[in-house]
Amino acid sequence: MPLRVKVCTVAEIRDGELVGFAVPGVTWPVMVTRLDDEILATSSVCPHEDVSLLGGLYESGVVTCPGHAYELDLRTGRCLHDARLQLRRYKVTLVGDDVWIDLL
Numbered sequence: 001m002p003l004r005v006k007v008c009t010v011a012e013i014r015d016g017e018l019v020g021f022a023v024p025g026v027t028w029p030v031m032v033t034r035l036d037d038e039i040l041a042t043s044s045v046c047p048h049e050d051v052s053l054l055g056g057l058y059e060s061g062v063v064t065c066p067g068h069a070y071e072l073d074l075r076t077g078r079c080l081h082d083a084r085l086q087l088r089r090y091k092v093t094l095v096g097d098d099v100w101i102d103l104l
């Protein structure tokens with residue numbers, strides 16, 4: 001049974017923008033966006049070092065970290081510069097207009 005928490009509503013998500021939402025029990029805000037009608041939710045902390053990705057350049061599903069400019073694909077969580085680095089992704093479930101993620 002997954003540990004599922006509500007993150008936001010669909011109306012709070014912006015196409016082409018990364019929005020951070022505080023979630024109880026999660027240290028860094030959960031980062032949410034919509035890409036090609038799919039809602040993507042990931043951690044907002046860079047897997048390289050503890051830098052927030054919310055201030056990074058974002059385009060077409062790829063965020064560029066403001067720390068050292070590594071690019072991270074939000075669809076896969078993969079770092080395009082270092083295959084060992086993986087951005088945490090969350091499984092998203094829509095319940096009406098509410099966006100929920102599985103923490104575990």
Ligand code: FES
Pocket residue numbers: 046047048049050051065066067068069070
């Ligand atoms: S802290 Fe993000 S690339 Fe180094």
